[in-house]
Amino acid sequence: MSLRNFILGLSASFGLAWLLVVIVPFIKMRQLAPIPLSKELDGVSGVFYPKRGGRIINGAAVYGENGCYLCHTQLVRPTYAGNDLYRADWGGLAKDPERGDTRRETNAYDFEGEGFAQIGTTRMGPDLSNLTRRLEAAVAAKGSGSAEAMLYAHLYNPRRTPELRKSACPSYRYLFTRHEIKGQPSSDALPFGGGATTELVPSAEAKALVSYLLAMKKDQPAPAALNFAPPDDKAASR
Ligand code: HEC
Numbered sequence: 001m002s003l004r005n006f007i008l009g010l011s012a013s014f015g016l017a018w019l020l021v022v023i024v025p026f027i028k029m030r031q032l033a034p035i036p037l038s039k040e041l042d043g044v045s046g047v048f049y050p051k052r053g054g055r056i057i058n059g060a061a062v063y064g065e066n067g068c069y070l071c072h073t074q075l076v077r078p079t080y081a082g083n084d085l086y087r088a089d090w091g092g093l094a095k096d097p098e099r100g101d102t103r104r105e106t107n108a109y110d111f112e113g114e115g116f117a118q119i120g121t122t123r124m125g126p127d128l129s130n131l132t133r134r135l136e137a138a139v140a141a142k143g144s145g146s147a148e149a150m151l152y153a154h155l156y157n158p159r160r161t162p163e164l165r166k167s168a169c170p171s172y173r174y175l176f177t178r179h180e181i182k183g184q185p186s187s188d189a190l191p192f193g194g195g196a197t198t199e200l201v202p203s204a205e206a207k208a209l210v211s212y213l214l215a216m217k218k219d220q221p222a223p224a225a226l227n228f229a230p231p232d233d234k235a236a237s238r
Contacts, residue, residue, distance in 0.1 A: 091129070
């Protein structure tokens with residue numbers, strides 16, 4: 001093999017992989033255009049361009065800084081790449097009281113507004129794409145509490161209840177500060193962890209992170225053009 005062929009072969013094997021794995025997806029996902037909905041397949045007309053609420057940019061930064069992505073994914077895989085939809089409440093709720101089965105796969109629009117898609121590296125903990133849907137369902141079943149309070153309690157002490165005493169989720173206690181109550185208690189003091197004269201308040205980072213986590217409700221209906229696992233009746237009519 002001549003040196004010239006060697007260099008060409010080397011550039012082709014690395015260059016092609018770089019082109020297909022990095023450059024093509026980057027160009028495709030850099031600017032997400034609204035997707036027109038099809039009256040026939042989606043049942044509605046108009047465009048699909050979901051908006052997300054909450055402190056997405058700051059919250060995602062705290063999420064990244066604290067390495068949440070090391071153990072949690074935000075990726076309900078497309079069914080052709082390995083089904084995730086059977087996992088309880090990862091892709092949405094199997095039995096939402098109002099909307100029925102809301103489960104669907106992740107699409108690029110789910111990361112709208114974030115500089116980096118935190119798809120995660122391992123799955124030590126559950127996927128967080130629909131975390132707040134799960135928490136709200138638990139709150140509704142219990143009839144008390146709020147998703148926000150559950151998140152603060154979890155971040156402060158993931159091993160707070162006997163059934164979670166072996167939880168491998170680290171405690172992020174340093175995102176909270178304890179201080180003495182002077183005059184009126186703070187309006188953002190947490191309902192737990194306070195003493196007779198002290199109170200526990202979330203830091204700015206904890207608030208941004210919780211606001212970001214509260215937006216984890218990625219189960220709004222995706223247009224048929226994006227949906228890799230359409231409901232059976234639609235698949236049959238194709
Ligand atoms: C060392 C791995 C690890 C890291 C890092 C980690 N977690 Fe976890 N997490 C877990 C495991 C394991 C569970 C499941 C046990 C449980 O529910 O506590 C979990 C559970 C959770 C839950 C409850 C999920 C549910 O569906 O009820 C939330 C919320 C959560 N983690 C948020 C976070 C956030 C936010 C961060 C970053 C600040 C983080 N985790 C970092 C391992 C991790």
